[in-house]
Structures are given as C-alpha cells and as structure tokens.
Amino acid sequence: MIDRxxxxxxxxxxxxxxxxxxVMESVLRRGGFTTILxxxxxxxxxxxxxxxxxxxxxxxxxxxxxxxxxxxxHIRATPRTAGIPIIIQTALDGHQDRHSAFRAGATDVLVKPxxxxxxxxxxxxxxxxxxxxxxxxxxxRRMEAELEEAQSLMTALPPAVESLNEFQGLGVSFNxxxxxxxxxxxxxxxxxxxxxxxxxxxxxxxxxxxxxxxLRAFLLHSLLVPPPPFAEDPVRLAAHLDSRxxxxxxxxxxxxxxxxGILDPWDGVLSYVGGGFRDGFIVREDRKRAESVPLSGMPFxxxxxxxxxxxxxxxxxxxxxxLFSDAVVEIADHPDAPGDADxxxxxxxxVIADEEPAFDQLASVLGARFAREFGTFVxxxxxxxxxxxxRPRNLS
Numbered sequence: 001m002i003d004r005x006x007x008x009x010x011x012x013x014x015x016x017x018x019x020x021x022x023v024m025e026s027v028l029r030r031g032g033f034t035t036i037l038x039x040x041x042x043x044x045x046x047x048x049x050x051x052x053x054x055x056x057x058x059x060x061x062x063x064x065x066x067x068x069x070x071x072x073x074h075i076r077a078t079p080r081t082a083g084i085p086i087i088i089q090t091a092l093d094g095h096q097d098r099h100s101a102f103r104a105g106a107t108d109v110l111v112k113p114x115x116x117x118x119x120x121x122x123x124x125x126x127x128x129x130x131x132x133x134x135x136x137x138x139x140x141r142r143m144e145a146e147l148e149e150a151q152s153l154m155t156a157l158p159p160a161v162e163s164l165n166e167f168q169g170l171g172v173s174f175n176x177x178x179x180x181x182x183x184x185x186x187x188x189x190x191x192x193x194x195x196x197x198x199x200x201x202x203x204x205x206x207x208x209x210x211x212x213x214x215l216r217a218f219l220l221h222s223l224l225v226p227p228p229p230f231a232e233d234p235v236r237l238a239a240h241l242d243s244r245x246x247x248x249x250x251x252x253x254x255x256x257x258x259x260x261g262i263l264d265p266w267d268g269v270l271s272y273v274g275g276g277f278r279d280g281f282i283v284r285e286d287r288k289r290a291e292s293v294p295l296s297g298m299p300f301x302x303x304x305x306x307x308x309x310x311x312x313x314x315x316x317x318x319x320x321x322x323l324f325s326d327a328v329v330e331i332a333d334h335p336d337a338p339g340d341a342d343x344x345x346x347x348x349x350x351v352i353a354d355e356e357p358a359f360d361q362l363a364s365v366l367g368a369r370f371a372r373e374f375g376t377f378v379x380x381x382x383x384x385x386x387x388x389x390x391r392p393r394n395l396s
Contacts, residue, residue: 009055009127010035014045014071015089016063020112024058024089024119031120033127042066046074049081055130056123058110061090061101069104076105083133085126089114154180154214157221159191167191171265171317172199173360173388177367179327180381186213187325187383188220192227197266200231203385204258204300205277205325213381219248220256234260234273238300238308241275245301255299259323265389268316273308275300278324279341283352283359285318290349292341293321320359320388322348327380328370334377359388 011033015021018040025036037054039045041063057075061068068088075081085107090097101109108122155178159167164174170193178187186206194200202224206216223244230236237260245256259280261272270282274295281290293313298306315321328344331337338344348366351357357365363386370384 008131009033010037010052011056011058011123011127012037012039012045012048012052012054013058014039014042014063014068015058015060016041017060020060024114027116027119028123030116031124033123042068042071045071049075049078053081054084055134056127057084057086058123059086059088059106061088061097069100072101072104072106083130085130087122087126154217157217158189163191166193167199168360168390170197170199171390172263173390174201175361175363175386175388177363177370177384178382179367179371179375179378180214181209181327181379186217187381188217189323189383189385190221190224192225192231194232194262197264198232199263199265200227200234200237201261201263201387202237202258203261203277203323203383204256204275205381205383206256207254207299209381216249216254216256220245232262234262234271234310235308238273238275239305241300242302242306243304246304249301250304255302257299257326259295263315263321263387263389265317265391268314268389270313270315270321271310272313273297273310275308276302278326278329280321280323281341281345281348282313282315283320283322283349283362285316287352287356290345292345295323315389317389317391318359320362320386322362322366323383323385325381325383327378327382328384330380331374331377334374337374337377359386362386362388 011028013021013024013036021038025038028036037048037052039048043066059068059071072086075084075086086105087108087110088101088106089110089112091112098109107126110119110122158176167174174191176189186208188206189203191199191201204220206213206220223241228240249255257276259272259274259277261270263270274297276297276299277295279295280293282293283290324344329338329340338347351366351369355365363384367384
C-alpha cells in the first residue's frame with residue numbers, strides 16, 4: 001500500500017454509534033489525516049470545543065441528549081468556532097432534512113452509508129479551505145499590524161510640534177491637511193531652519209499609491225532630514241534630489257513631483273525651485289487677492305541631472321502660501337470639484353470668504369471643507385499645506 005502524505009488540520013468526529021465513529025476515524029487516517037478527535041454525543045463534543053478548535057467537524061444528527069443540529073448552532077454562535085466547516089452526516093435524505101441541516105449552519109451534508117472516498121474528498125476540501133482561510137486571516141492580521149505601525153511612522157515624518165513652534169518664532173506658521181488614499185501614502189512635506197532666520201521647506205507627491213509610495217516617501221525623508229549642508233541653496237538641493245531619487249527609482253520609472261523653497265519672513269521673500277508640482281498660490285493679507293505660484297518643471301528624480309533655476313516672489317507678513325497635491329484637482333466623478341489649479345484657487349478663496357479662518361489654520365480649514373464636499377470622491381493621496389507669514393519674534 002502506498003503511504004499517503006499527512007494532511008494538515010484537526011478533525012472532530014461526533015457520533016453516538018461506536019462502529020460508525022471508529023470506521024470514519026479509520027478511513028480518515030488512511031486518507032492521511034493524523035490529528036483526529038472523537039466525541040460520543042453532543043455534550044462531549046461541546047466539552048471538547050471549549051478547549052479545541054478543529055478545522056472540520058463531522059457531525060451526526062440523531063444523538064441522545066443534544067442533537068447534531070443544536071451542536072451545529074452552538075458552533076456557529078461562538079465567535080472562536082463560527083468559521084469551522086461542519087459536515088452533517090445523516091441517514092435522512094429528504095429535501096426538508098437537508099434544508100434543516102443548512103439552516104442550522106452546516107457547510108455540507110453526507111448521507112449514510114458514507115462512501116470512503118467521498119468522505120475523504122469532502123473532508124479534504126473543507127479542511128484545506130479552513131487551513132488556507134486561517135493562514136489568510138493570520139496574514140491579514142499581520143499586515144494590518146504592520147500597516148498600523150507604518151501609518152504611525154508616516155504621521156511622524158512632518159515636522160514635530162517643537163519645530164513648528166520654532167518656525168512660528170521665526171515668523172512662519174505651517175499648517176497641513178494630509179489624507180492618504182489608503183492606510184498610508186506618498187504625500188510628504190518637511191521644513192528646516194536656515195541661517196539669518198530663513199526657513200527651508202520641501203513639499204512633494206511621490207508617484208504611486210499605498211505601501212510602495214510610502215516606502216519611497218521614507219527614502220525621500222532620509223534625503224532631507226537632517227537637511228544636508230547645502231539645504232539653503234534650492235538649486236543644489238534639487239540636484240541632490242535628482243541624482244539620489246533617480247538612482248533609487250530609475251528601475252521602475254518613479255519620481256517625486258514637488259517644490260523646494262526658502263522663506264525669508266524678514267525680507268518678505270519666497271525663493272523656490274518647482275519640480276512638476278501643482279501650481280500653488282499666495283493669499284494676500286487683505287484676503288481678497290490670490291496670486292498663482294507656478295511650480296511646473298521636470299519632477300525630481302525623473303532624470304539624474306537637470307538644469308534648474310530659482311524663482312523669487314514676494315511673501316509679506318499677513319500673506320499665506322498654499323500648496324497642494326494632485327488629488328485636489330483630479331476628482332472626475334463630481335461635477336463641482338475643482339478641475340485644475342486655477343479652479344481650486346477660486347474655490348479656496350470662496351471658503352476663505354465664507355469662513356474667515358485664521359491663516360495659521362488655513363490648510364486645516366480648507367482640508368476639512370474639501371473633505372465635506374468632495375471627500376468620498378478622492379482616490380489619491382491628498383495634501384494641502386499652508387505657510388502663513390508673520391513678523392519674526394526671535395531672530396538670532
């Protein structure tokens with residue numbers, strides 16, 4: 001006789017007839033099952049189920065005391081055992097009997113006398129499904145735990161409260177609204193202090209979605225934090241990003257659309273290098289005017305070397321710079337959603353006129369309103385970032 005390979009899974013046989021119980025156990029062992037539990041009646045079966053979680057239950061219907069249907073319902077009502085496959089074995093073969101079995105929660109029905117090969121085949125299929133399902137559930141739990149950890153790490157990437165307070169002392173109040181399309185995403189921003197009270201910043205949208213985009217965002221973060229020695233020079237920093245991002249991403253063609261900027265609150269100047277980001281805008285102090293800030297150009301890392309130049313704009317105390325990622329203007333299924341940067345600027349100015357937000361909370365207010373009006377239609381990572389300019393308090 002050819003030995004059959006051992007099959008995974010624990011089988012519980014519940015039958016008050018000693019001969020039937022022993023025959024089924026023998027057949028299953030010849031079929032390769034090595035871990036088999038047996039119970040003489042429903043009460044013994046329930047006692048076993050208090051400490052064991054079998055992968056399949058072969059359950060007789062007609063038994064003294066607690067019958068098979070009651071055991072079946074108990075298994076289904078208990079969260080720990082609710083997913084176990086239950087094969088009802090019965091000598092009754094009427095339509096109503098099968099209907100009663102499935103109403104009680106049976107997965108399958110075998111009619112006595114049971115043929116050996118059919119018994120092995122049915123138990124093998126249901127047990128394999130149960131084992132695979134358990135593995136999938138464990139994998140799902142592990143992935144959820146890993147995603148939760150990655151999400152907490154992503155939320156820690158933007159500047160901490162201590163840094164934001166330092167920037168406020170230098171005359172810039174940053175505020176953001178970040179919403180990934182899944183558990184984690186690739187929208188990212190950071191900022192750093194420079195000499196003479198200036199502040200450098202980067203805002204970017206890593207290509208792709210989900211885990212892969214988040215991993216690329218982590219690499220981007222490693223290139224900017226701590227800031228390299230030349231972080232006060234947007235052109236040199238852009239060259240650094242082009243080279244390193246291209247080296248890391250060139251195999252799969254990914255890149256980072258973004259902007260590198262230097263804010264000088266004292267002189268009221270914004271100096272920046274745009275890299276394929278959506279055009280931002282400056283809301284002036286009177287809250288009635290908004291001026292576009294073009295940020296087009298080659299995305300960072302798409303090529304290894306790229307000639308770039310600095311653009312300079314006035315950004316005076318009382319003004320606020322607003323930046324945003326693609327998701328804000330790529331909503332296809334809502335007729336009133338802004339379709340481009342100009343439309344979003346007009347929408348934002350309408351919100352500012354309606355709600356008169358404090359500029360140090362501008363991104364949060366715009367993001368909350370955007371979520372209320374269009375949130376269910378957003379399919380990409382979304383970021384809105386604002387930088388409100390005030391008079392510096394503590395230049396060193």
